Amino acid sequence: SLINNTGDLSNTNELQTISLLGNQLSLSNGGGNVVLPAGNNYNEGAGIDITGAAPDFTINNTGDLSNTNEIQILSLAGSQLSLSNGGGTVDIPAGNNYTAGTGISITGSAPNFTINNTGDPDNDPANELQTLSLTGPILEISGSGSTVNFTGLLASTGAHWLLDNDNIYNTNSKNVLVGTNVSTNGKLEVQGDNGIAGFFNSAAGPALVTGEGNVGIRNLTPTFRLDVNGDGHFYTKDATPQLTVEQGSSDVARMLLKNGDAGGWQISGGGGASLFSIDFVGGPVITPVPAFTSNANSNVGIGGVNGGPSRLKVFQKDIGLSLQNTDNNRSWDFWVSGTSGDLVLYNNLLGPGVPAGTFSSTTGIYLPSDRRLKKDIAAIPMGILNKIMQLQAVSYHYNVEDESAKRTLGFLAQDVQGLFPELVGESPVRNGQGGYLSLDYTGFGILAIKAIQEQQQQIDALKSENVSLQQQLESLEKRVLKLETAKN
Numbered sequence: 001s002l003i004n005n006t007g008d009l010s011n012t013n014e015l016q017t018i019s020l021l022g023n024q025l026s027l028s029n030g031g032g033n034v035v036l037p038a039g040n041n042y043n044e045g046a047g048i049d050i051t052g053a054a055p056d057f058t059i060n061n062t063g064d065l066s067n068t069n070e071i072q073i074l075s076l077a078g079s080q081l082s083l084s085n086g087g088g089t090v091d092i093p094a095g096n097n098y099t100a101g102t103g104i105s106i107t108g109s110a111p112n113f114t115i116n117n118t119g120d121p122d123n124d125p126a127n128e129l130q131t132l133s134l135t136g137p138i139l140e141i142s143g144s145g146s147t148v149n150f151t152g153l154l155a156s157t158g159a160h161w162l163l164d165n166d167n168i169y170n171t172n173s174k175n176v177l178v179g180t181n182v183s184t185n186g187k188l189e190v191q192g193d194n195g196i197a198g199f200f201n202s203a204a205g206p207a208l209v210t211g212e213g214n215v216g217i218r219n220l221t222p223t224f225r226l227d228v229n230g231d232g233h234f235y236t237k238d239a240t241p242q243l244t245v246e247q248g249s250s251d252v253a254r255m256l257l258k259n260g261d262a263g264g265w266q267i268s269g270g271g272g273a274s275l276f277s278i279d280f281v282g283g284p285v286i287t288p289v290p291a292f293t294s295n296a297n298s299n300v301g302i303g304g305v306n307g308g309p310s311r312l313k314v315f316q317k318d319i320g321l322s323l324q325n326t327d328n329n330r331s332w333d334f335w336v337s338g339t340s341g342d343l344v345l346y347n348n349l350l351g352p353g354v355p356a357g358t359f360s361s362t363t364g365i366y367l368p369s370d371r372r373l374k375k376d377i378a379a380i381p382m383g384i385l386n387k388i389m390q391l392q393a394v395s396y397h398y399n400v401e402d403e404s405a406k407r408t409l410g411f412l413a414q415d416v417q418g419l420f421p422e423l424v425g426e427s428p429v430r431n432g433q434g435g436y437l438s439l440d441y442t443g444f445g446i447l448a449i450k451a452i453q454e455q456q457q458q459i460d461a462l463k464s465e466n467v468s469l470q471q472q473l474e475s476l477e478k479r480v481l482k483l484e485t486a487k488n
Helices: 383-391 414-415 441-488
Strands: 018-019 024-027 030-037 047-053 054-059 074-076 082-083 087-090 104-109 110-116 132-135 138-143 146-149 161-165 167-170 176-178 188-190 215-217 226-228 253-256 264-273 274-281 288-295 300-302 312-314 319-324 331-336 344-345 356-359 363-367 394-396 408-410 426-429 433-441
Touching: 383 441, 414 426, 414 433
Parallel strands: 176 188, 215 226, 300 312
Antiparallel strands: 018 024, 024 030, 047 054, 074 082, 082 087, 104 110, 132 138, 138 146, 161 167, 253 264, 264 274, 274 288, 288 300, 319 331, 331 344, 344 356, 356 363, 394 408, 426 433
8 A cells, every 4th residue: 555645735834944135134935024134223322333234333432431430548647637539538647535544545646646554543352352361360452451260170289280381280090081981990091982982193293102101992991011802903095004003122013913822923023034024823832933924035934934045935845735626616736745855636526536647757757547536448449550540740839939949749639639638738828718739748648558559459360371381381392392292
């Protein structure tokens, strides 16, 4: 089928165009035209000039013809203040219009004069500064004649508070109470309202002196020089030590942390071969046993004094060092054997006291191989020799080594993995993201023995075959000899 547009039958809604020819503005399709005025319909006002004809004309500002709205300048000459362009002048008074009152002095003339305070001329005590003084028992305020007599309080005898030159002392045999009217203990008792009860401050020198007595904190009957009952927490907000223990007459300063007679810890510094020591103190009698020491060379000893050359030395009788992972509770224990002197390792995965390995200085490394520790025991299948023949032995440098370093002999774990996956392990990196392959080189000795056994079986089979062939050869030789003899 065919669809045609026959057009719009109406001529009243067509699109039109507008055009300008000279001063005639026309609309197409019979839309008509308009003649634009050829002249300039704008009138010029004051200070305006219009040139040209529409649509191209220019409007210019020819200036302001009025002198009544100009910008003016203010100036001062002597005492005359003037405004430019006939704005007139004003004479500023040359004299001083300010009057000085009581205690005020004005000098000079405007605009340069000075106002001074000449003081308060009266001696009215109501507005004067006064001083407070104490002469003997008399307390006096200057300028008023008002005094207070403390003779009853500060007498030489017969009063609770006595005056000795500039000192005030108390002869009362009872107690002095501050902040309370109930005496509990002590000649001087100070109580606060949920705040500071007593405050001792000194810019230099001692702030609190107790003589030869003992000081108790929350302890009414102190037994020692400082006897703290309760929280013994010491805290400072800067680098100042929280607690300093110093021995003045000896080279050793000690601090004892003890639970009754059950023993405890003695912390010492500055004596003997050790500059710092934590010793265990057992029982009522002090019998120090070194637990932790450090000397001038920063050598640390655990269980004894480390004289070097190692930075850390552990003195042990049983287990010397334990490492435990708190995430899985797996642990390794290190122990120097008390009989052989070998280094013995323990791992809690194998069970209590079961050695995970022994390092001997003379015979080498021993790994656990007791039948009692093993299960699912099975013989290694045949075919090891063929796999061993596929191994590629290489020499190499590690990435961190120089080219001049001695080369290492071994295998690549990726090559071994396809043949003997039992000998390939993966060691994780420190952050746990991925890992690197590693080899159990001790397992190659076992494979070598298995390969030798397979090879020996092949040798034995060849020997047996060789004997059979030899017997066959001898039989043939005998038959040939018989034939030759019969022929002759």
